[in-house]
Amino acid sequence: MMPRTKQRMLIAITCLLLLWTVLAKSVSALEVRDRTEILGDIDEYMIRSMKANHIGGASVAISHNDEVFYTKGYGTFADGQSITSETPFPIASLSKSITALAVLQLVDKGRIDLDEAYVSYFPELSPRDSRVRDITVRHLLNQTSGLNDRTNPDMTRTPQFHLLIEANRLLNEVELAHEPGTTYSYHNPNYMLLANLVESISGERFSDYLDRHIFKPLGMNHTFSVSTTQQINGNEAIPPGHYSILGRSLSRSEPLWFIDGPAGIVSTAEDMSKWMIAQYSGNLLPPALMNQFHSAGDIAPYGMGWLADQDESGGRTISHSGIFWTYKSEEMVYLDEQMGISVMFNSGLNAFVNYSAFIDGIADIMKGEQPEISFFNDRNMETIMIVLILATLIWGAYGYVRIRRRKKRLRTIRLILIMVGKLIPILILLSLSPLVTFIGGGRVLPWFGLWTTLSSPIIWLVVWSLVNLVHLTSYIASMFNHTKSGQLKADNR
Template identity: 30%
Template sequence: MRAVGPSPPPHTLSPRRRGALGALAACAVTALTVLTGLCPAAVADETGATAAELDRFAERYVERTGLPGATVAVTKGQEVVLTAGYGHAGDGEALTARSPMRIASLSKSFTALAVMQLVEAGEVELNRPVRRYLPGFRIDDPRGARITVRQLLDQSSGMSDRTFPDASRPEQPDSLKEAVAQLRTAGLAAEPGTDWNYHNPNYHVAARLVEVVSGQSFGTYLRRKVFAPAGMDDTVAAEAAGTPAPDSLADGHIRAYGMNIPMPEPDHFSAGSGGIVSTAEDMAKWLILQQSGGRAANRERVVSAGSVAEMHTPSANEGRYALGWMRRVPDGADRARQPQIWHGGSLSTYSAYQFLVPDTGYGVAVLYNSGITLTEEDLWGLADGLLALTEGRTPPQGGSSLWKIDAVFGALTAATAALGIRGLLRSGTWATRRRRRPMWRAAVRLLPYSFPPALLAVFQPGVDFLMGGRDATWLQRFYAVPAELSFLGIAALTCLAVVAARIAALVRAARRSAHATSAQREAADPSHST
C-alpha cells in the first residue's frame, strides 16, 4: 500500500480565514514532521515534484512498460518525499514500501561504508596493502601484494573477470574466507592502480577484511554497525553461500515474450558484492544518511561527513568510480540534468538503482523484481523519470520495446522449428535428388546449416567480450535473453538434426544405388550369379 501525501488545491479565501487556516496548516505541518520522523511516509515537496506527482508517474510507468513490479524511495535532504510499491511480487502479492527486494550491487556501497568505519577507528588505512590486514589474501601474481584497500573499493586492483571468472566457477565458495582462499589461482589483468575492472571478488575481499579486522561475521557487523544505527530494521545481508532469502522474499522474474515469469535467482556467491535484501522504506533511510553527511534519520552518527565525501569522490583512474559509488556528470544532450552520485545493480531476477543529486538534495532508489534484459531502458526510465520530475524536466512516458523484440524472435523460432520439421520429413527426397551428383556439392549445400551451431558455440565468449569481459553462467545468460537464446538454441539443434538426417539419407541412397548397380551387373552377366 502506497503512502502518499496529496497536495491541497488552491483556494480563494478572506484574510481572516487565510490566517486561521495558516495557523491550522502550521500545526498540521508540525504534526506531519513528527509523524514523518517516527514512520517515514510520502510528503509533498515545496520546491520540486509533489509526492502525488511522483507516485502517479511511477504507477503509470510500471503499467505502461509491463514491468512485474517496483518499489520506490524518494527523499530530499532529511525528509522522505515518497516510499511506495507498484505491481506485484512473484507470489502474486501486491508490492509495498516494506516488501523485501534484492538490491544487487547497491550492496557495494554498504561494504564500502563498513570499511570506512574501520578507517575512522584507526584500524584500517585506505592506501595500505590489503595483505597488512588480511594475510590470507594471496593471488597467483606477485604484484598482488601491492593491492591496497582503496583499490579494492574503487575496482582498480587489477583483478578482473578475465583472469578470475568467479560467476561461472563450478564450485562456488561457502563463505567469505573460502572466497578469498579461491583467489590463490587468480591472476592480474593490469598493474594495481592502473586500470579499472568491475570485479565482484574485490568486494568479497573487502567484506572478508571487515570480518577479520572487526572480529565479527560480515552480516553481524552490518547489522550492528550499519543497519541498526541507520534504522534499517528490515535489511539483511548474506554471510555465507548464496544470497539471503527471508521467508517473505518472493522469487523475482524473467521477462520473455511479453510475460513476466517468476523464477528463483540462480545460486551464486554474493556476500559483500551483492547480497543485501532491503525495502523501499529502509532505502529511504539509507539515502538520508548519505545526503546528511553520515547521520541517520534519527540523527545518530553512523559515519563521518568526511568519509561520506570520500566514498562519493571518484578515485579510480577511469574518472567515475568512487568507493562503492559512481559519479555521473551529464553532458551533451543531458546537460539539463544535475550531476549525480549513483550505483546500479543487476541480478538475473532483481535489479536496482540508487541516485544522489547533491545540487538539489534529492535521493532516489528504485528496486525491481525483474532482472537484466536485452534492453535496460525499461528499468532506467523509471529512475530517470523520477529524477526528471524532481528537476522540473519532462519524464519519459514509458512503453517497452522488449515485447516487440521478443515477438520477432518468437516468430523466427516458430518458423525455424517448422522449417526444420519440413527438412527432416523431406530429407529422403532431398538425398534422392542428389545421389548421382558429386558429394562435395551436397556438402556445399549443407554448409550454411553450420552457422547457427557455430554462433551458439561462440555465444558465451562473444557476450563476455561485448560486456567488457564480464563473466556469467549459461543460466544467467538465458535469464537475461530467453527469447533470443531460445531462438539460437532451437536453430542450432534444428540445423544439426537436418544435416544429420540428410547425411543419413544420402548414405542410404548411395547404398540403394550401389545395390541396384550390382543387381544390374549380375543380371547382365549371369556368370557372376551363384
C-alpha cells in the first residue's frame, strides 16, 4: 500500500506543479501583454499630443515602485538623429528640488540650520535694508524671503550674473518687497543664494557638490549642472530649443540667463526616473527631514523645491514645472502610489500649450483610464489666430474703403471717440508686460520671453494696431478734405 500511496502523492504533486507552471506562465503573459498595451497607449498619446502642440522633441520618464517603468525619447534632432531616453534635456526649474536636497544634506550634517539667518553665514555682508538680516534659509527654500522680480530683477537683469557670489553681494543693496516670511513670491535668485550657501559651507563648487553627493550616489551618471544658458546652447548633445509662431516651430538659441542653483541642471529620462524613485523609496534623508522636504510651506503650497499637494484620490503628491523660453519640463511624483512621471520638451513656454496635461494623460493611462487631448492646444488655437489675423485684414480693407467713400463730415466728438477705440490694441501692446507680470504672480518677463510665449497674439495685436492707424489716418484726411472743401465753397460765395 505504501509504495502505491507514495506514487499517487508524487503524481498529485507533479500535477500541481505543472498546473502552477501553466498558471504562472499565463499570469506572466498577461502582465507582459498589459504592460505592452500600456506602453503602446503612452506612445500613441505622446505622438498625438506632440503633433497637436507642434512639439518636435520630447523625453518621457516613468517610475513605478522601485523600478524604472518606462523611458523613451520622441522626435529627432535637425540632422535626423533620434532623441532617446539617454538624450540630455535642460530641466529648468525642476533643478530647485535638487538644490533643496543639497541644502538639507548639510542640515542633516549639522552644518546649516534651516531657521538661522542667511547673512549669519556671510559676516562680510552689510545689507542696507535691515530686514535682509531676518531672511532665514527656510524662507529662501519656501520662496518667502521678501525678494521678488520687481525689486530684484532676474530674467531682465543686465548684465546677468557670472558667479554665485555676485547674487550674494547684491543683498547689500537690494530692498525687500515684503517682510521675510509673510508673502510667497516665486523668485529664482532665492535658489541662487541657496546654491551659494552650499558652495560656501561645503567648500566645493556647487556643480561638483551635486555630482559627488547626489548624482553619483543615485546613479544619475548623465546628469550635470551648468551656470548659464550659453552652456546649453553650446552643447551639441542637447536638442536645439524651439518656440511656436503661427503654427510653425522655429529653432532658437536660449537667451543668456544665469541659472546656477534654480534652473541649471541638464538630465536624461533614465536619470530622472532614478531621481523620482529616490523620492519614495530611497534613503535621501532621515525621515523627519524627508518629511519636511516633501511638505508645503507655512503660507503656500510651495515647500522646499516642490509644490506639495493631495491628488483627487487623497494621495500625497509633489510636483514642479520648469520653464525656459525654448525648453519646458514637467514632473509629478505620487508618493503614496509610488509612481513618478517626468516629461521634458525641446519647446518653450507657450500660452497655447498645456504642458501639465502631458503628465495628466500619462497618469490616466497608468491608472487604466482614457486620456483626452484638449481642444485648447497649439494647433487649434494657432488656426484660430490665423483666421483672426486674416479677418482683421479683410475688415481693415473694407473699413478703409468705407472711410474713403464717406460723404458726411465727422463731428469732432465723434472723431475723438473713434480715436480712443482705435488705440485699444496699441494700449494692450504697451501694457502687455505688466499684464503678464500680474497674471504670472509677479514674474517680470523680458520682451523676448513675451514674444516666444505670445507670438501669435502679438502679431494679431500689431496687425490690428496698423489697421487702426490706417483707419485713423483716413478719418483725419477725410475730415481735412471736408473742411477744405467747405472752405472753398465759402470762398466762392
